[in-house]
Amino acid sequence: MGEHVIKLPDVGEGVAEAELVEWHVKVGDIVREDTVLAAVMTDKATVEIPSPVDGQILWLGAEIGDTVAIGSPIVRLKVAGEGNATPRSGDEGEAVAAEAPARLPTPKPEAVAPTARTSPKAGATDVKPAAAVSKNVQQPSVSGAPRPEGEKPLASPAVRLRARDAGIDLRQVGGSGPAGRISHEDIEAYLARGPQVAKTSGLARNDTVEDIKVVGLRRKIAEKMTLSKSRIPHITYVEEIDVTALEELRAALNKEKRADKGGAERPKLTLLPFLMRAMVKAIADQPNLNSLFDDEAGIIHQHGGIHIGIAAQTPSGLVVPVVKHAEARDIWDCGAEVIRLAEAAKSGTATRDELSGSTITITSLGAMGGVATTPVINHPEVAIIGVNKMMVRPVWDGTQFIPRKMMNLSSSFDHRVIDGWNAAVFIQRIKTLLETPALIFVD
Known part of the structure; x- marks a missing residue:
């Protein structure tokens, strides 16, 4: 051997x-x-x-x-x-x-x-080797917990996860390891024996503190957010959008079973492809919104290609797959690419190239979007567009209140590069395009 x-x-x-x-x-x-x-x-x-x-x-x-x-x-x-x-x-x-x-x-x-x-x-x-541990599992006394009040039980994150899933209070489990450390064998023995500690009525204090190490994607997100908030002076602008006409158009387009130029069936459209095309048109009027700011060198890199990051929540955490060259894609191509990238991100198969290179970002919490948010800019970009929840609200039309589908856009801008007035002009242009969606298709 x-x-x-x-x-x-x-x-x-x-x-x-x-x-x-x-x-x-x-x-x-x-x-x-x-x-x-x-x-x-x-x-x-x-x-x-x-x-x-x-x-x-x-x-x-x-x-x-x-x-x-x-x-x-x-x-x-x-x-x-x-x-x-x-x-x-x-x-x-x-x-x-x-x-x-x-x-x-x-x-x-x-x-x-x-x-x-x-x-x-x-x-x-x-x-002691783990094989010997199971032979010396400490038995908790019937009268109470196997450790003094307030003493934190010692256990690995995996043991804590198992105990949490099984509904076990680790304060009631005797530990057979060094310094009373609780092992998986201790959990198994406790489950086989059944809880012997007398139950008390009423509410009980919980003084436990669990230390969770920040690793992997969560650490990357923490570093990125810290960098963005420490370096970028944010200004957030919230505007209300009437998307009633847009939703009617989207529903009509989704009813059509038509194939694209390649023969494939067109994807089901969500709000995002319409917003992406509206952003492309608005950026054509204000190209400085599609920029990366090198604050170390004091240089603004204004990009011609519009690469839109789509912030997506995955089982592992937040990632931002990127739709490259949105300016060269029609609304169905945008929709198909968003679907493809979202699936790759959720399955963990997205490549580094698909998760980098954005020049402006969209963030959306879908049905959980809330009334307004304060999105954090994806450093070193200078703008992020936040989509809030769509709701039916009463709107005064001059003579009466009528039900309309309304949605807020909560967007943040780098105030070192984008003035408040320019931010407002940009969002108002997007508002006009979304409220009159036929303009999105006019070149």
């Missing part, structure tokens, strides 16, 4: 490092060739790392949230034959023996939490 070292491969895009966002295995697991071992993130693209050989996991070389350089060892496997590395001894071998608790199967993307693992540390020989 030998050992095989797996190093972080070159994941492309010319990056020198990547962030480890998920382990799919733990120490002791048997894996086959092409088994997915881990997932790493570069920018907003997630890449899975498969195993090139069959073997057993001996060592995992990084924690969730760690930034790992390309070419760094991340996994050591015990394999048949000589392998490609000399087996290690000493601290690392002892740390490997202190195997981490078994983890749950990988949850759905919206519930992904960092998994527990064992890292090489001094003194790891004092930690």
Whole structure:
């Protein structure tokens, strides 16, 4: 038997490092060739790392949230034959023996939490192997919780997720690990035994504090939002739009079963393609809205191509796929591209090119859009258009109140580049086009 070292491969895009966002295995697991071992993130693209050989996991070389350089060892496997590395001894071998608790199967993307693992540390020989842990599970007393009032239970994020899903209060579970750390075996024993702590009536205080490490896409979003709000002085302009005529036109167009020039059936139109075409026309009058501001160099890069980012919520977090060259697309082409990019973003298959290069952004919360919002500009752009919820409201027509479909646009602008007056002119032009949608089709 030998050992095989797996190093972080070159994941492309010319990056020198990547962030480890998920382990799919733990120490002791048997894996086959092409088994997915881990997932790493570069920018907003997630890449899975498969195993090139069959073997057993001996060592995992990084924690969730760690930034790992390309070419760094991340996994050591015990394999048949000589392998490609000399087996290690000493601290690392002892740390490997202190195997981490078994983890749950990988949850759905919206519930992904960092998994527990064992890292090489001094003194790891004092930690009991997981196999021995289950034999020494502490039993909570019948009279109360197995720890003093206010003491925080120690457990990994994966154990906390399992307990939360099972409706278990970790304060009532005895921990068999070092310093009373709760393992998956402790949870299993608790479930098999059933809660023995006497129930109390009425409301109870909850003084627990859970520390959640910000990693992966959520960390990228946090960094991007911090950069935008710290550097860009925002001005937000809210305008009410009557979309009654637009909705009637959209419904009529969607009833038509017509094919495009390539023979494919035209996509079902949402509001977004109409807004995109209205933005293209408005930008033709005010091209400085379609710009990127290099605030380090003090240069505004005004683009001819209109690349519209569409902020989309996915199970993993917020991403912004980009419809490139909206100025060269008709309304159906815009609609088809929005659908394609949205599906790629939600499935996690969107490429880095599809998630970058925007020059102006649309953000929409759909039916959850609210009455008004204050959208954050996608740095280094200078404008973002926010779509709010569509509602039927009474509108005075001069003689009576009539029901109309109304929607607010809440849009933010970089006040260093765009004056309030120019922002208002831009939104008023979009308002005119959306309220008289036939103008959208007039060249």
